[in-house]
Amino acid sequence: MFVGQVEVKNMLDLTDPKVLKQMGIDQKKLMEAVPDGITKAEIAKKDAIYAYTNNIANQAYAKGYTGIIYNSSRNTGSSNNRAVVLFGGRYDPAKIKPVLDKLMCAEKTGGFNLVN
Secondary structure, three states, rough: EEEOOOOOOOOOHHHOOOHHHOOOHHHHHHHHHHHHOOHHHHHHHHHHHHHHHHHHHHHHHHOOOOOOEEEOOOOOOOOEEEEEEOOOOOOHHHEEEEEEEOOEEOOOOOOEEEEO
16 A cells, blocks of 8 residues: 655646536536446446546546545545545655555465555
C-alpha cells in the first residue's frame, strides 16, 4: 500500500452539491456501488456504472482538470469518505512525498494485511 502527500491545483470537486448540479450529475448514479457478481444483470449494471463515471472523468480531463475529488461509494458510513483520482501527465509525480509504502499480502479470508 502506498500513501503519498502531494499538492495539486485545479481539481474537480464532486463532493460539492453545487458542482454536481452545475454539471448535471446524478449523485445517486455517482455513488452507486459496483456489484462484485458475474451474472448478466450484474455485469450490465457494472458496465453502466463505469460508463457513467468514465464519461464524467472524460469531461473533467477535456476541461483541463488535474483530477477529481469524490465521495467513495465503499465507505458511506464515514464523514471522511473522500477519494481522489489524478490524471496522468497533469501533476508532477516527483513531488509526491511518501507517507506510507508497505507491501501487502492477501489473507485467506480475502482481506489484506500490511507486511512488516
